[in-house]
Amino acid sequence: MDLPLIKMMTLNKTLDPVLLRSFIAVVDTGSFTRAADSTHLTQSTVSQQVRKLESQLGCELLQRKGRYVTATLEGERVLSYARRILQLMTEAVSQTSLSAEQQIIRLGVPEDFATHAIMPTLHAFSNEFPGIRLEVKSGMCSDIWREFQNSDLDLALVKQRPGSLPGLSHWPEPLCWIDSLHSNSLDKHPVPLVSFPIGGLYRNEMAHTFDSLGRSWRLAYVSTSLSGVCCAVESGLGISLLPRRLVTANHRILDEGDGLPPVPDMEVTLHAQDKVSALSRTLAERLIQTCQRIFDRELS
Structure with missing residues (x-):
């Protein structure tokens, strides 16, 4: 195992990504001055951060002789890890944000459907997909429809005049x-x-x-x-x-x-935004099946 990695593993302190960025910037630009410009810091701040990183790792990372600043042998090894650390941090933030966005499904339903009518379906869906954050809002159809039009809801079950607005599916409401x-x-x-x-x-x-x-x-x-x-x-x-x-x-x-x-009769219609996740479509299919059973019982 490389010496810098051993030292990093035995440290009690956590490496600051800010220090790593300054170190990478100096190596990439070959100059503290240019590194300061690229990181929007002062030259003295960049210099202090590199010295702090060297102190934490217990070795010199840069050669400051000549016109250009270059990495030492230890510095080249640390540079590889520094790039990987920052890349992993960027990916972690990106994937977490994307995952959080995909996990939210926002559904609006009239109050009479938010009681016993569709609760078993919503409960079963949440249990089957525990990573999904299902947010359900019930209330007056006019409020639900307004939020759907504002793209604040992914799916909306609303009551309307027959044929007034097309949706994924609809049922007569006597x-x-x-x-x-x-x-x-x-x-x-x-x-x-x-x-x-x-x-x-x-x-x-x-x-x-x-x-x-x-x-x-x-x-x-x-x-x-x-x-x-x-x-x-x-x-x-x-x-x-x-x-x-x-x-x-x-x-x-x-x-x-x-x-x-x-x-x-009125008409109960399920609407979906043009672009929704695959799991939102799955929930919509489950709601369609549930509503069909509800209204089939009503007609029987």
Whole structure:
């Protein structure tokens, strides 16, 4: 084993890559002055750093005689290791950054899909690929879609008008009017409505329907939470418009017999950015399979 390597292995101190860079710069340029220019340091700083490195290694690394500065025999050996050390450090930083970037998959889903609907799929995916950092955001579809358009999400499961925006796959989402099983909000004047905030799904549809019927209405309960909306209807606070698959035993479906017109289906669509990782595509395929099972059960 080379003497400089033995000495480096027996040192208790860690070699500073800054010292190694200055040493390499002096050898490559043949001058402390030119090395200072290439490293954007002062000549005295470069000289001090080389002397410190020599002190740590216990040998002279440079010959300072003549017009040019050259490496000693020990210096040539150390130079080879110094280049390899800095190269490995550069590769480590590069690979770590690349790996971290590849490991993040950002998914946006509506709240009703962020509960029990797709959680088993996400859990299984995370277990199968433990190196992936899956970041899931649930909320209103308008917010999810805005973040997707801003490229803040890799995948987005959103509800939209049928055929309005193409995606990887889509499924019909039948809607229905619901009231509490134990009350009749249609008999009240004005009719109390339970809704999501402005920009939330179905709110405009609800308002337009009652306006076209010539029925006065009011917002009795507004919430960004799906569970809050469902509970408010169950408690008799008002009528709402929701996906049929979310109807509970404490809800009563209203139809034309109650004086309310049918509502066109919505569409649940999975979108993906043009350029996503292979594992993002794998997750998208798993989500498509899961959503297909969800909506197949709804149709059966």
